[in-house]
Amino acid sequence: MALIEVENVAKTFRVAKRYEGRFGAIRSLLAREYREVHAVDKVSFQLEAGEMVGYIGPNGAGKSTTIKMLTGILVPSSGRIMVAGRVPYQERVAHVRKIGVVFGQRSQLWWDLPTIESFELLRHIYKIPFERWRENLDTFSDILELGPFLHTPVRQLSLGQRMRADLAAALLHDPNILFLDEPTIGLDVVAKDRIRQFLQRINKERGTTVILTTHDLEDIERLCQRVILIDHGTLIYDGALEELRNRFGRERTVVIDIENGLPDNAHDWRPIGVNSVRREGRRFWFSFDRHATTAAALIGEIAQRYQIRDLTVEEPKIETIVRQIYESGSVTV
Amino acid sequence: MRLYFEIGLRAFRRATIYRSAYIAGILTNAFFGTLICFMYQALYGSGGNVAGMSLHDAITYVWLTQSLISVGGGWMSTDIIQTIRTGEIANDMARPWSFFGYWLSRSFGERLLNLILRGTLTYLIGVLYFRAAIPSLEQFTPFLIAVLLSMVLSFSFGFIINMIAFWTIDATSMVWLVNTIMMFFSGFLLPLAFFPAPLAAIARLLPFQAITSLPVLIFLGKIEDIAILNSFLLQLFWIVLLVSVSLMIQRAAMRKLVIQGG
Ligand SMILES: Nc1ncnc2c1ncn2[C@@H]1O[C@H](COP(=O)(O)OP(=O)(O)O)[C@@H](O)[C@H]1O
Ligand SMILES: [Mg+2]
Numbered sequence: 001m002a003l004i005e006v007e008n009v010a011k012t013f014r015v016a017k018r019y020e021g022r023f024g025a026i027r028s029l030l031a032r033e034y035r036e037v038h039a040v041d042k043v044s045f046q047l048e049a050g051e052m053v054g055y056i057g058p059n060g061a062g063k064s065t066t067i068k069m070l071t072g073i074l075v076p077s078s079g080r081i082m083v084a085g086r087v088p089y090q091e092r093v094a095h096v097r098k099i100g101v102v103f104g105q106r107s108q109l110w111w112d113l114p115t116i117e118s119f120e121l122l123r124h125i126y127k128i129p130f131e132r133w134r135e136n137l138d139t140f141s142d143i144l145e146l147g148p149f150l151h152t153p154v155r156q157l158s159l160g161q162r163m164r165a166d167l168a169a170a171l172l173h174d175p176n177i178l179f180l181d182e183p184t185i186g187l188d189v190v191a192k193d194r195i196r197q198f199l200q201r202i203n204k205e206r207g208t209t210v211i212l213t214t215h216d217l218e219d220i221e222r223l224c225q226r227v228i229l230i231d232h233g234t235l236i237y238d239g240a241l242e243e244l245r246n247r248f249g250r251e252r253t254v255v256i257d258i259e260n261g262l263p264d265n266a267h268d269w270r271p272i273g274v275n276s277v278r279r280e281g282r283r284f285w286f287s288f289d290r291h292a293t294t295a296a297a298l299i300g301e302i303a304q305r306y307q308i309r310d311l312t313v314e315e316p317k318i319e320t321i322v323r324q325i326y327e328s329g330s331v332t333v
Numbered sequence: 334m335r336l337y338f339e340i341g342l343r344a345f346r347r348a349t350i351y352r353s354a355y356i357a358g359i360l361t362n363a364f365f366g367t368l369i370c371f372m373y374q375a376l377y378g379s380g381g382n383v384a385g386m387s388l389h390d391a392i393t394y395v396w397l398t399q400s401l402i403s404v405g406g407g408w409m410s411t412d413i414i415q416t417i418r419t420g421e422i423a424n425d426m427a428r429p430w431s432f433f434g435y436w437l438s439r440s441f442g443e444r445l446l447n448l449i450l451r452g453t454l455t456y457l458i459g460v461l462y463f464r465a466a467i468p469s470l471e472q473f474t475p476f477l478i479a480v481l482l483s484m485v486l487s488f489s490f491g492f493i494i495n496m497i498a499f500w501t502i503d504a505t506s507m508v509w510l511v512n513t514i515m516m517f518f519s520g521f522l523l524p525l526a527f528f529p530a531p532l533a534a535i536a537r538l539l540p541f542q543a544i545t546s547l548p549v550l551i552f553l554g555k556i557e558d559i560a561i562l563n564s565f566l567l568q569l570f571w572i573v574l575l576v577s578v579s580l581m582i583q584r585a586a587m588r589k590l591v592i593q594g595g
Contacts, residue, residue, distance in 0.1 A: 108424040125428055
């Protein structure tokens with residue numbers, strides 16, 4: 001039996017219709033018409049213990065709703081969820097004892113108190129033996145560098161510091177499964193990197209199963225072999241990241257700023273393998289197929305013609321991949 | 334049990350941080366206390382009793398109720414509603430604890446600090462400037478027990494009202510309405526003794542008088558001896574009833590759970 005089993009799970013929200021204009025509020029109150037939002041629509045997947053899986057999709061795809069059902073704080077409208085042999089919402093207390101949860105956009109720490117106070121409270125909440133708690137806290141402080149702000153009120157922490165503290169908080173009781181909802185949202189590159197390294201270690205050294213939602217493909221690239229992609233509540237891909245990339249993430253864009261002195265035919269020139277060229281002033285966008293040419297070859301070719309001042313290579317965004325999957329008409333892989 | 338003590342402790346400590354809010358609160362209570370006392374002084378004129386209360390009783394009554402407001406006497410918070418609206422409640426739901434127990438301990442910690450600091454200082458102003466009564470130990474001990482009971486009672490009532498936010502996301506206006514009703518029928522605005530008979534009869538059937546009026550009357554010595562025991566029993570009756578309803582509503586809400594936002 002898999003650790004996590006999700007079978008035909010759906011969640012439908014009933015949202016009261018709002019009327020606009022004069023007396024709109026009153027009409028909304030009286031009429032009470034509802035609109036159904038299918039946040040999650042017949043999703044099925046299974047996770048084995050020790051996996052680290054990326055649950056990705058554009059905004060509003062249904063990621064958070066899925067996480068809330070898996071953590072037992074939302075009841076599915078239909079379908080079946082089993083986590084470690086339990087139905088999460090039915091045995092909520094037994095279930096949440098064994099899991100760690102981080103909702104990236106809202107902290108589980110006591111806002112006005114020093115960080116350490118929340119950690120100490122967690123010891124009581126999960127009845128963690130003192131020795132074990134101390135050991136974990138030391139390890140996490142080490143890797144995540146919590147030391148400097150353990151005694152600072154949470155409200156004074158930077159977003160990155162707070163996120164690190166929240167991660168530690170979710171792991172102090174040695175959960176078997178860690179649920180992360182957008183753990184890197186709003187963080188700078190350095191903070192993201194530290195969190196990714198930490199997650200990698202936890203997954204490897206402790207065997208903690210990790211499921212993380214994100215709309216940052218780089219998170220997934222660094223952390224997960226497997227991705228589950230959803231959009232509008234339906235699962236559109238479940239498999240290796242590599243495969244997804246090969247099939248749908250082939251397009252890259254080289255963005256180049258050039259020095260002055262453009263040749264006249266700058267508009268027409270299109271190197272081999274390039275699908276489209278766009279130009280604004282001194283900036284060019286060359287979109288190419290990864291299988292037709294490489295970024296290095298393309299940049300070399302461009303450098304022969306123009307003097308390059310600056311360049312970046314853009315990866316496809318999740319939104320682009322989702323669109324391509326729809327356009328290709330292929331849903332199952 | 335230890336867990337709930339630790340929660341209460343942190344709530345207590347957290348409340349100590351907001352010093353300026355404390356001072357503002359005390360000044361507000363003192364302002365209204367003074368205003369109402371002037372009114373009573375004018376009404377009572379040269380002396381006499383009104384409905385069994387002397388001017389001195391009335392003044393003590395005013396300062397006591399003002400002191401107890403932040404302990405739960407005439408005011409209900411929207412803390413839980415806030416976490417429902419922001420979605421913060423998701424974190425509190427993902428804990429192996431009793432949700433009711435968590436909020437009860439939190440609220441108890443806060444109210445205890447309010448009682449010790451804000452309540453005492455407000456009352457002290459009443460004692461210094463209006464000669465509000467200083468009770469004997471025999472009056473004070475049962476008073477304190479009654480106040481502690483009233484804290485649980487008023488919390489449970491507030492919990493029920495807050496939980497209604499699970500069904501209607503805009504429950505704040507209802508809290509406002511309920512607060513107004515509670516202020517009136519608890520005896521916070523006016524002693525129940527001054528109520529016209531039919532209104533007083535209604536007040537006695539409602540749980541609110543057990544929150545404010547009963548403890549204050551014990552303090553004033555208007556409830557004595559065996560009647561004190563009866564008054565505790567009445568408070569306990571309401572506590573058992575409201576806690577049971579709280580737990581029932583909690584169970585229903587867990588099934589319903591609509592958590593806002595991503
Ligand atoms: N409590 C709710 N009430 C009504 N609609 C909701 C609620 N929560 C989420 N939704 C809707 O469900 C859809 C999926 O939301 P969500 O799971 O938060 O997406 P994601 O996390 O992928 O951005 C969205 O259309 C959102 O507006
Ligand atoms: Mg989300």
